[in-house]
Amino acid sequence: MNINAISISFGGVKALDDYHLNLAPSRILGVIGPNGAGKTTLFNLITGFIRPDSGHIYFGDEEITHWEPHRIARKGISRSFQNICLFNRLSVIDNVIVGCQIRQHPSLLSALFKTPGFKRNEKKLRDSARRLLSVFGLEKQSDQRAMSLSYGDQRRLEIARALAARPKLLMIDEPAAGMNPRETEDLLALILKLRIEFDLTIILIEHNMNLVMPLCETIQVLNYGRLVAEGTPAEIQQNPEVIDAYLGDENDIASHGS
Amino acid sequence: MHSGRQAGYTFMALGLFFLGIYLLSAYGNHYYQRVGNLMMIYVILTVSLNLSSGIMGISSLGQIGFMAIGAYVAAILTLPPGLKERWLTGLPHWMHSIQTGLLPAMLLAGLLAAVVAFLVGIVILRLQGVFAAVATLGFLIIVKVIAENWMTVTRGGRGLSALPAYTNLWWTSTAAVVTIYAVWRILKSPHGRSMIAVREHDLAAQSVGINAPKIRLLAFVISAFFTGIAGALWANLIGVVSPGSFYLWLTLLIIIMMVVGGMGSVTGSVISAVGFTILLELLRGFENKIAMYGISYIIFAVVFLLMIIFRPEGIMGDREFSWRNVRRIIPLP
Structure with missing residues (x-):
């Protein structure tokens, strides 16, 4: 950098x-x-x-x-935000999966026809999201909506989502x-x-x-x-x-x- | 619950649905068939609006413009050659002798609506919220003005009539099922998640690599495709297309259906479109009986207002139907 x-x-x-x-x-x-x-x-x-x-x-x-x-x-390069910016109405795990999806180029047709490749990929995304959530101690809340998390959990989820993008x-x-x-x-x-x-390089803003x-x-x-x-x-x-x-x-x- | 069993339930439900369609088209009277057709068309319109507005969060007032495009494409394609030659002098000659069936007309209607959505979307989707609403309304007005004035292609305000009545319950119900299935699959795919992410927080979505303008355009185009198909079905159901048919009344109707069903919920849109179609028909009968014309609209508006006051998130919110939930209420095998 x-x-x-x-x-x-x-x-x-x-x-x-x-x-x-x-x-x-x-x-x-x-x-x-x-x-x-x-x-x-x-x-x-x-x-x-x-x-x-x-x-x-x-x-x-x-x-x-x-x-x-x-x-x-x-x-x-991934980031978290000063004022928490989660995808509020998505579930906790989906917030992370959205991060995991980065650099994927899934075809719409495979989703429409639910091909074996599509299902495999969905399972892979879910598994890696679940692993990441357990690192952050959020695995129990994975099916809740993000907005229902406590403040500290929301902050952690933001970092989890950023990490999901493998920065x-x-x-x-x-x-x-x-x-x-x-x-x-x-x-x-x-x-x-x-x-x-x-193996991260980190820039931290903090008071x-x-x-x-x-x-x-x-x-x-x-x-x-x-x-x-x-x-x-x-x-x-x-x-x-x-x-x-x-x-x-x-x-x-x-x-x-x- | 095992996913194979869920698929089994779904196929059984579909079987029952199409059995109902068979009975209605074989034994139902003309009136019920017509209501059934309209119901399916409203389902398509509401579900596809929900993709772009509810799921993706584009405030679009121009959706019916795509329906108009679809309807005119289908009307021009299916109009008998003699009338085509007489009315549509602006068409290239080779088109005068062509008269297609419903399927090609539907597909071309959807495709052209999608192409227009792509071109319009590149410009309009830079805007958000109220600005997008105004711009899409502008699009709707432009479509209407073109339909009214492009005499040699649309026959202006007189509209195109004597269209063959190709549309029947099989076409509309199949198109509705395909639309629901497609939007449902998109919702449950990486694309759908990206759409909701962008709707929920544009910048955060971009910060995890989502190309927000592109995903918005995708939702807009797919939504327009199915709306165009609904337009084609409408044209060959009613037999007449004219500029006034595709304007503010339908625009408001499908927005109300979507909002009452629940923005973001495919299930809600289906329930709401079915419910409102029945409600509107009942009210019309009531209106005729007591000879107070217009009262049905007032009642319709009151229903909508009550809904907004007491259940602003709509019937379903953004939740979806699942067999798991049905099983909690009704013991299924």
């Missing part, structure tokens, strides 16, 4: 200005910064929901700057929002486990330092669309500019974490 000097502005406000990123495979990057710093805009740019005014985005050896979202997803790069937008310390700890363990099991600091190998700090700092968690915690812009004094860090 390589991002070269992208900028975008909305009606005169620079949401991202001259942003750079170089992320090696299998790394975990944390993006932090105050609200409105441009973090989610960055996600929307990478996943193709919005186009940058200038700059280039490369993934693997291809430039994906102007690709459509579904094509970027098929290339291997190389997983982008998670504030997964710990609204979670208590106990749930946050479980989430931390889960992400670490997923990372190894699925909760209890998740960011132990998880991320590199942290970027954004403020008013500008990249203020980049470094290891230890370096970031020491950086006077970061402390000034975002973290505040030591006590603030502690309170952010809770």
Whole structure:
């Protein structure tokens, strides 16, 4: 993943200005910064929901700057959303199956005539979705509608759906929002486990330092669309500019974490 | 329950259904046959509207435009050659001598409706919600205006009459069963899941690799195909097509049928189309008896309003019929 000097502005406000990123495979990057710093805009740019005014985005050896979202997803970038966006009226398992279907090109005729190949494929999709749900501890709810899940389960289901698309790069937008310390700890363990099991590169947006600091190998700090700092968690915690812009004094860090 | 047994039940139910069709076409009087035909046509219209609007979530007010296209294609194809030569001077000469049967007329009607849906859809499906509704309504108006003014092909406001009465219960019921089956299979396929995913959350669907505009177009085109076929059946049932037949009344009727049945439920659409056909006929009889013409529409509207107030998700919501549920109520072998 390589991002070269992208900028975008909305009606005169620079949401991202001259942003750079170089992320090696299998790394975990944390993006932090105050609200409105441009973090989610960055996600929307990478996943193709919005186009940058200038700059280039490369993934693997291809430039994906102007690709459509579904094509970027098929290339291997999946995401979760800050405000949970599930397919509410689909069942939990169908939410995941929709993810599993990616890169398949089933013919409509095989569905109409219910060919053996069609049935095999449906069973395969269902099995892999079920496996994924059990990793997330959601297998018992698999036939409920997604909207009936608890908040924490919905967050997990979103990540499960993103993983179902077998991404190389997983982008998670504030997964710990609204979670208590106990749930946050479980989430931390889960992400670490997923990372190894699925060999993932991860970009994480998160305010909760209890998740960011132990998880991320590199942290970027954004403020008013500008990249203020980049470094290891230890370096970031020491950086006077970061402390000034975002973290505040030591006590603030502690309170952010809770 | 074992899926083989479910298939067995389904075949038995189909057998009973076609036995009913046989009895009705052999012994039923003309009136009941006609109501049966209309019922099947409404089933096709409502189920196919449900594919594009209920399942896929396209707010379409232009569906009946595709029915009009299908009806005119079938009318032009099945019109006797003598009349064709006299009325339809705008057609190429080789078409004057051609008169097809119902099956080719139906298929071509469906195909042309689908092609038009494809072309129109590329433009209209960029819009969503209310904007799509307005644009599709615009399409319906355009179809009507063309039908009214393209004198040498549609014979304008006088319409095309003396069409052979090819349509019978076998055609309409078979077409209805095929439509229900096709939409049902699509709903239970990866395509159907993608459609619902896009309806539920467009961006999230794209983020897992679904090409949202393409899947919308697919639903729109398939829906138009079956609607075009319904148009063809209608043309050769009534014997006359004219621009006014395919306009706001039918548009509202099938939307009401779909909403009352439950948006997203094929089962609901079938139940609702059957129920409303019977209701409308009963009301018409009632209206004639008490000689208060128009009262049937008022009652019809009240039924719809009550439904919207007390059961806004419709009869079935987005649930479907299953033998498993039937077995819970009635002990089947």
